[in-house]
Amino acid sequence: MNLTLKVWRQSGPKDAGRMVTYRVEDVSPDMSFLEMLDVLNERLIVEGDDPIAFDHDCREGICGMCGMVINGVPHGEQRATTTCQLHMRHFEDGAVITIEPWRAAPFPVVKDLVVDRSSFDRIIQAGGFVSVPAGSAPDAHSVPVRKEDADDAFDAATCIGCGACVAACPNGSASLFTAAKITHLSLLPQGQPERLTRAKAMVEQMDAEGFGGCTNTGECTAVCPKGISLDTIAQMNSDYLKANAK
Numbered sequence: 001m002n003l004t005l006k007v008w009r010q011s012g013p014k015d016a017g018r019m020v021t022y023r024v025e026d027v028s029p030d031m032s033f034l035e036m037l038d039v040l041n042e043r044l045i046v047e048g049d050d051p052i053a054f055d056h057d058c059r060e061g062i063c064g065m066c067g068m069v070i071n072g073v074p075h076g077e078q079r080a081t082t083t084c085q086l087h088m089r090h091f092e093d094g095a096v097i098t099i100e101p102w103r104a105a106p107f108p109v110v111k112d113l114v115v116d117r118s119s120f121d122r123i124i125q126a127g128g129f130v131s132v133p134a135g136s137a138p139d140a141h142s143v144p145v146r147k148e149d150a151d152d153a154f155d156a157a158t159c160i161g162c163g164a165c166v167a168a169c170p171n172g173s174a175s176l177f178t179a180a181k182i183t184h185l186s187l188l189p190q191g192q193p194e195r196l197t198r199a200k201a202m203v204e205q206m207d208a209e210g211f212g213g214c215t216n217t218g219e220c221t222a223v224c225p226k227g228i229s230l231d232t233i234a235q236m237n238s239d240y241l242k243a244n245a246k
Contacts, residue, residue: 001027001093005040007052008100010109017109019098029089033076034059034066036088053112059084061225064160067167068113069100074164074223082162082225102167106174106210119209120161120177126205127198128181130190149187156184158226165220165228171212176220178206179236180228186239196246199239 003024010017024040031039034056041051057065066083070076076086091097099113107115145153159180166174182199185191191198214233221230 001029001088001091003027003036003088003091003094004096006096006098007112009052009112010101011050012111013108027088029087031088032059032084033070033086033088034084053110053114055114056084061085062160064162067102067115067117067162067164069098069102069167071098074102074167075162075225079222080225080227082160085225102163104163104166104172104211106172107163107166115163117161117163119211120163120174122209123174123178123202123205124181127194127201128185130185130194132190132193143189145188152231153184153187156180156187156228156232159184159224159228160226162225164223164225166211168219168223169212169214170217170219171215173214173220174206174209174211175214175233175236176224176228176230178202179232182239183232183235186235196239196243199236200243203236203240 005022005024006019007022008017009020022040024036027036027039034054037052037054044051054068055065057063059066061082061084064082067074068083070083070086075081075083076090078086078090101107101109101113102115102117104115106119107117110116157180159177161177163177165176166172182202185198186195216230216233218230221228
């Protein structure tokens with residue numbers, strides 16, 4: 001496969017940035033998208049050019065590091081797939097591919113395709129944990145949990161914090177991420193003592209970070225590699241309203 005890449009290059013947060021065109025030849029259809037970028041970077045290094053900076057870690061669709069917008073869609077057009085799990089066979093030979101970083105004010109560009117997502121960390125620090133004394137691990141069957149609640153909690157807990165929801169949202173909202181982190185704890189017995197204070201603290205931190213409000217356009221769940229449901233946002237809003245009323 002021969003491809004034309006239009007890649008966002010930005011040397012630092014204060015640089016204006018620009019799109020740079022690269023030609024990549026003899027790409028194997030079995031390569032992942034990141035492996036294709038590795039090949040390009042190897043060539044750039046040999047030529048004495050600065051390699052393209054991009055985030056990656058596990059390359060197994062687990063860590064959420066591989067965030068980039070491909071042809072206008074976070075993680076690319078393949079549904080329920082992270083960038084590292086996207087393979088080049090999903091593109092046509094001779095295709096022109098545009099690659100950009102997440103576009104959101106709370107995600108400032110560090111370099112090229114790398115953005116600072118520490119705002120997500122601060123939202124978690126505001127309440128995305130259980131701090132009540134729990135003692136040693138109880139037997140698995142000692143605390144009954146409804147099957148429906150267990151399934152919903154597990155689905156919410158699959159959020160990998162990649163930020164695709166923010167990049168896709170026209171408002172730059174982090175509601176899906178925040179809701180997933182709130183909901184997976186609020187549905188389990190261990191999360192009940194801090195349920196309302198957790199929702200209030202995390203939503204207020206999300207707003208303080210500069211993320212936009214949710215208007216239920218659904219773009220977030222459409223690009224989420226784990227398919228997190230909009231129902232989690234409804235659950236978050238319910239807990240937040242109850243916390244304020246109380």
